[in-house]
Amino acid sequence: MNSTRFSDANLNSHTIYNKKRVKQFNLPHKCFERNVACAWRRGNKFSIFPGSQTTNKTIENSDNKILDIRQEISLFTPILRKLVNEANGAFLSLQRASDMSKNSDNQVEYLKLSRQYRSIVRVCLENLQEATEKVSDGLERNSLQSFTTIFYSIECIWHLCEILYIDVIPGEIVLPYILEWVRFHFPCHEQTAASLLEACEKGSEDNPEYWNAVIGMVVQGRIDVARALLKLHSSSDSSEFKLLDNSMRAMPVYNVYGGISSGEFTISWKHWYAECRSKYTSGSLALQPQLELILRIMIGDYTAFETIRIKYTSWFDMLGGWILFTMPWAKRREMASAAAACAGLTPGEKTHLDIIIQALLEGDLHQVIHEMQQVSDNGWSATHLTDMLYHCGKLQILDKQIDVTAQIRDSLILEYGSLLMEHKSLWSAGLSYLAATPPEGLKRAELLLERIPIESEAKAMRILAEANKYGLPNVVQTVCGCMSTRRLKSGNSGAALTWGGRTRSTELCARAAEQALRRYCAGAPLPHAELLLTGSTVLLSKYCDFHNLYKNREFRKAAKLLVSLITSKLSPDFFWETLLLDTLPLLETETPVLSADDTYEIMLCLELHSCALTGKKADMLRFALARNLERTALLNLPDED
Amino acid sequence: MGEVSANNFFESQTIIADHKDLIHDVAFDFYGERMATCSSDQYVKVWDADGQGGWRLTASWKAHHGSVWKVTWAHPEFGQVLATCSFDRTAAIWEEVGDITASGSEKGLRTWVKRSNLVDSRTSVTDVKFGPKHLGLLLVTCSADGIIRIYEAPDVMNLAQWTLQHEMPTKVSISCLSWNPSLSRVNSNPPMLAVGSDEPNLANANSQTDKNCNGKVFIYEHSESCRRWAKTECLASVVEPVNDLAFAPNLGRSFHLLAVATKDVRIIKMEPLPEPTSNSNGCGVRFRSEVLAAFDDHSSCVWRVSWNVTGTLLASSGDDCCVRLWKMQYLNQWRCCAVFKNESSGNESPARTRPRTTYTRLAAITNPTHMPHH
DSSP: OOOHHHHHSOTTOTTTOOSSSOEEEEOOSGGGTTOOEEEEOSTTEEEEEOBOSOSOSOOOOOOOEEEEEEEOOGGGSGGGHHHHHHHHHHHHHHHHHHHHTSSSOOHHHHHHHHHHHHHHHHHHHHHHHHHHHHOOOHHHHHHHHHHHHHHHHHHHHHHHHIIIIISOOGGGBOHHHHHHHHHHHOOHHHHHHHHHHHHOOTTGGGSTTHHHHHHHHHHTTOHHHHHHHHHTSTTTTSHHHHHHHHHHHHOOOOOGGGSOOHHHHHHHHHHHHHHHHHHHHTTTTTTOHHHHHHHHHHTTOHHHHHHHGGGSSSGGGSHHHHHHHHOTTOBGGGOHHHHHHHHTTOOSOOOHHHHHHHHHHHTOHHHHHHHHTTSTTTTHHHHHHHHHHHHTTOOOOEETTEEOHHHHHHHHHHHHHHHHHTSTTTHHHHHHHHHTSTTHHHHHHHHHHTTSOOOSHHHHHHHHHHHHHTTOHHHHHHHHHHHHHHHHHTTOHHHHHHHHHHTTOHHHHHHHHHHHHHHHHTTOOOOOGGGOOSGGGHHHHHHHHHHHHHHTTOHHHHHHHHHHHHHHTOSOGGGHHHHHHHHHHHHTOSSOOSOHHHHHHHHHHHHHTTTTSOHHHHHHHHHHHHHHHHHHTTOOOOOOO | OOOSOOOOOEEEEEEEOOOSSOEEEEEEOTTSSEEEEEETTSEEEEEEEOSSSOEEEEEEEEOOSSOEEEEEEOOGGGOSEEEEEETTSOEEEEEEESOTTOOGGGGGOOEEEEEEEEOOOSSOEEEEEEOOGGGOSEEEEEETTSEEEEEEOSSTTOTTOOEEEEEEEOSSOEEEEEEOOSOOOSTTSOOEEEEEEOOOOOTTOOSSSOSSOOOSEEEEEEETTTTEEEEEEEETTOOSOOOEEEEOOOTTOSSEEEEEESSSEEEEEEEEOSSOSOTTTTOSOOEEEEEEEEEOTTOSOEEEEEEOTTSSEEEEEETTSEEEEEEEOTTSOEEEEEEEEOOTTSOOOGGGGSOTTOOEEOOBOOOGGGOOOO
């Protein structure tokens, strides 16, 4: 393959680079005349502001504006949503199919998937057409129509690509497939022919489209239809018509399963060709110029094709006819000369589609990919088609003698995946593309995923689920950390604790637990006990248990737990007061629940933490402790468990 | 079939910033949903994305007694925290208080409180940056007299308390800083800072500066064993004053990428070398650096460089009043992919009359003489 051209060709710049020149955009405000600076936001969004790092530039106007700039992404139009999602499904199936067939050839499966992609495009086109009919707004109609144009082209390219590189073709004889492709994508003359045949009137030549339809049918290789149409001509019984009809009927058609070898076919075809040629040179059709033109087409006369070129929108309308009448035995890899011949019929500038189709026929796939990247579908077609060809093993691209095929495929997928990550609901699809191109894909996924704005708990949970699915622990940590902080700052320490627990971060939990206790001291209610599952929050969790027991009037158990909390000395200084005061009601119960030993322990703690509890409260507690000691000193409280 | 590649355009939307003087910095938060601006008018403003593509001013306050050079967001794991630095020789830490989860009308009830004022510098503080999240809550500042200071908040819940951990004098004026965002799990990848100097090159040349290297970009690394930061590298390839620099996100590469705004846009690859021979005193060669690109398209001084989130696009701006976008191709090559510029002949855009949330397509400049050749 031609590798030198490729290094120039700027392959990987599908978003905004035009191969001829750098695109320039006008900043609409005067304030950008003297200073500009820029700052990135997320994705393909950034800001331009009239910034400066110095003050010595005196600026008279305080008319400062900030421009928020983003790339226009047509793929995010709602009507293309289905296309994006379904293509994602096909893409993932393709990756699976290729994983499964590492060793074996899996062309049939690939062909099926290629057809699936095409049917996705077809459905999308139908939706677009339907929508175009309904819409009344001119601007919107325009954009729908331009999408339709784009996706018609993609369908056409993909179909040809499938024929030339993906399909399994017996004997590699490509002609019937090419004819089918031409008929499918360029049905204009077919409709006229059908209506003429339906009317079935002698003298159909009065229809101004009559000859165009006949020739159109010949060029598309529908010889029977052309013959039927000629029968409708008022002078179809004349000798000239009979002469041509004979030649058309006698035309040999190759069929791999027809029982004759290609050698034999070639001999009979050449014989037929010589016969047609002699009919032409003898001038027997000179009086019927249209019939003579058909005969000239049938002998592959280049000037004849030039004559009719003007009747077709593109040169590849005639590709099938050219191959049919000059080289019907041509194999897949022998299309270059036919492409050059047909493309040569078109004078003037070539469109992207022209270039892509010709490059496909020439087998120049890197040119195809390069041109596909210029298509305004944000890389949808370039990415998926390249990936398809890559898996089929049909892609080999060299840059300075290095095989860069995999890099190009990866970089396209990475770009496409990153693009989807920007969308508020397509991001999970984007993630699946990034995950298909490790290791860089996962690194990018990590950066992009943790930056997805989290508007709700549900969104956070979705991001967590995806992060876990693709094994991105850093994202889990970041999301939980941010959520925990957010909840903490809004005073919901229970939720903060839960988020800390989700990532098993002792730091986050400790921070939240501490705040919960502090807030409890300040009079706020405790968080729900079921949130407290982590080891680092033992104190808070046990303290909640204590409250529950107390609420359920299980005073004996509650007392035991409280004493164990006090004796364990887990409590931070600020919490001693609360713990100690909590013993008060338990000391005052009708039947004693705190034993003499417990009472001694509490007394000890009260004295050890004398600064935590002072004054009247301390005296009250001492008094209660003394009373409890009095009634339990000689009593052995039974152990309940 | 018609032309299939007509577009690939950008849309823009205008925000009236209403700062009374030059804007020096615009910074987006981690999610790109909040925007902070600062200006010579000594004010800082915070804008929130309204979810429909527009921006709403939610706070505006006088933050300093001099031009505010830079504003930067802390990682949201530390809350809604901003740091600013100013000509008034201070850097400040700001925290948003009020219920940040509230919606609707209550959303307006928010204020930014100054949690801490870092007054150690005796000259203008030129840049301020929060460290990567995995290092805790760290802040680095640099000042015109060339001193780099690293602060830490030991308790992330208490932003009033910052301790000055390290002070590194450089003897040259420092204009910009960038943390290396790579995770420092591996020993060969310790916490790393790049600093750029805008010290002008005098005609009678390097008198005071580093004898070995008159470069303008220095790399500092934290050594776990000595518990200190040390200058481990001076990039010899950059000898002109540096206005801005930025590390690209790492993406698991074995090397670091540093963009430098100097007389041109530079992209420098720094590949850590396996264990240096003389690690003890820290003067072993740590990196093999290579200039991957030096674009002089701005044909003048370059003021800023900024990477996108994944480090695949670099934006640069310079004295030619152009913003250029550079795109990374496969195999680490860069190419300019778009240029944004005010055409003074152009009349004011019709976008002004539109509602604020509408994006309008940016007009392309058609004059072919402006096209740079590649």
